[in-house]
Amino acid sequence: MTPGLLGALLAALAYGAATVLQAVGVRRAGALPVGTPLFARVRAGWPYAAGLALDGLGFLASVAALRTLPLFLVESAVAASIAVTAVLSVLVLHVRLGATEVVALVAIGAGLTGLALTAAEGPAVRPGPSAPWWLLAAAALVGALLVIGAVDRDRGRGAVVLSIAAGLGFGGVGVAARLLEVPSPVWALATDATAWALVGHAALATVAYGLALSRGRVTTVAALTFATETVVPAVIGLVALGDHVVSGHAPAAGVAFAVTLGGCIALAGRAEPTGPATPSDGVQTTPPARQDVSQQP
Structure with missing residues (x-):
């Protein structure tokens, strides 16, 4: 292994x-x-x-x-x-x-x-210097969804919005972690935009998930969060970060992903x-x- x-x-x-x-x-x-x-x-x-x-x-x-x-x-x-x-x-x-x-x-x-x-191992492809700022923009989107869901008077609809926000936030943590390069010395992370994006996504996702659970059914919240945090980062990885499967095994990987999810x-x-x-x-x-x-x- x-x-x-x-x-x-x-x-x-x-x-x-x-x-x-x-x-x-x-x-x-x-x-x-x-x-x-x-x-x-x-x-x-x-x-x-x-x-x-x-x-x-x-x-x-x-x-x-x-x-x-x-x-x-x-x-x-x-x-x-x-x-x-x-x-x-x-x-x-x-x-x-x-x-x-x-x-x-x-x-x-x-x-x-x-x-x-079926997954091919390897480091992520660096999409360019603007990637950390896109991650921070995505964190801002999660924050906006968090506010929208929290103030929505329709508790069911608010729970759906908050669940999606949580899934996007947890997914953003994964994308940021995939792109994060640990510098030397390590305390240089304090000025790294990707590291700040990771922390922001984690904090926002945790708050959104807790609020979603207080407003909606556990089954709905969990299912929406799991689906969003798994599918969205997978698509981003395949499209923008160079993630790929072993040659000729794409159909098998697709089936395995669907079965797992x-x-x-x-x-x-x-x-x-x-x-x-x-x-x-x-x-x-x-x-x-x-x-x-x-x-x-």
Whole structure:
């Protein structure tokens, strides 16, 4: 396994495990009686902090993977972290997966395998000195969508706009990471426009995703965000950054990408907040990455 593929796999594992740890931390802290001292709450919720650390590790791993792997593969692997969450939720949170979720898990595994076999490794093509400014302009667009969605009085429509903003923001993080060149000395990043674009996209996407979850259904928000953050960077990589597949394998790569994305959206579309199953729930499922904490009371 190449270092790039190893980084993509590590990112998926880290993001998926982080979601489960954060869910466990919130459950433990939420189960404490009213009036529990702050220190006791922090101690009980330590898995949440561990989950945040894993999120950081996952981000670094994805950035490392993007040094040599195309966006369509790395972004698909990051989206597939929901499959890791699903499997770990069965083992740790004792949730049950229905037939649809099992099929989606198999599809994600098969799709990622196909992408790994067909993706051509190599650094991104530098599109020119204006690329960082285009990234900053894209961040401004995400910010505008964030404001539009936040002030929209129609909560459902606002949630859709915010979900798309979150997907574009998370996708912008991937594109910026693909283009980012780490200078020497490293603190020169403080004046790097691409680095600032990456930070801006990350911050805006996180806020947009949280607001979207507070306004719309988890299933809609997760599916729209997953689709946007996976498809848009993949297209940009293929069109502008020189990402490509092994010669003669474009149809197979297209099918693998569609199968992976479909599996991720299927899992997201079946997701509900974690919690004890009720008779009306039927089968309890696991939440998609990035949303578990927002759904807790």
